[in-house]
Amino acid sequence: MPNIRWNLNNNGCLAVPQSNRENPRIVLQQLRAELEADLRALKPTLVGNGHVADNAGVLAQQIEHDIHRVDAALERIHTGLYGYCIGCGEEIEMNHLRADPAVDLCVSCGAKVKRLAQGT
């Protein structure tokens, strides 16, 4: 029986190694690789018999959209703008970035955009 010792943090969650957690470039590149793998897994469903399954098409579009967001975030790392809101220029809340490393708006600008999108 192998003795697996999980690297647990104080909350009992599996801890992301410190170096990765503090390096958004690595987090984003891992995320991008996962999204591309998902997209590849989806492709056979899309081209089968020239018939596009609606659900798979929607999912593929969502994944492609996410890949674009990750690419944009990587671009912002290059230009030194990563972690700053593209709406107001303020720093994006750390918890917000941890929840979605590709996010480009702070919590309040994100809420504003959502309200506009809903037309309310």
Ligand SMILES: [Zn+2]
């Ligand atoms: Zn903002």
